[in-house]
Amino acid sequence: MLLLSFMLPSTARISQGRRKQWKPSCLESFEGIITHVKIYGDIEKRQEEKKLFAKSKRITLQPYIIVVGEEDCRVESSYLVIDDNEYEMPSLQAAIDYCFKSFHVFSAKYPPQSEHLWLLLQNGVYKFRTRWDPLILSVEEMLNDIQFSLPPFNLNKDSDQA
DSSP states (O other): OHHHHHHSOOOOOEEOSTTOEEOOOHHHHHHTTEEEESSGGGHHHHHHHHHHHHHHHTOOOOOEEEEEOSBTTBOSEEEEEETTEEEEESSHHHHHHHHHHHHHHTTOOOOTTTHHHHHHHHHHTSOOOOTTOOOOHHHHHHHHHHTOOOOOOOOOTTTTTO
């Protein structure tokens, strides 16, 4: 996901009031989906920081994922955060899957800074569109250029043996 946020930077411009606009950075786009902390004890502090950030940017705080691990590439645990509730997930893959599905269950909008990444997953991995989806040309171009096609998420690791 981090690489995707750099391969497909946000083109969004979010109004910040009078003549001000916010153009999310690649890192802000990534953190709209996944937030990293080194230890579990830092989760509450990071949640407060995300609330303050959302308030400062005049956006709502939507479901997101927190991963815990000493290093970015070594995830020890994953949590789906909805409102002030954390739900431990069996894996980062499951956290992404449940986070994505929670947007649709709650009819929530994707966060503006990472909307393009969620739409890429929606169209490329989950293979569906809704009438409310915005047309983001960079997402459409990427899907067309590389014929984005991944196998669907498999949350049951033993399904091949069943």
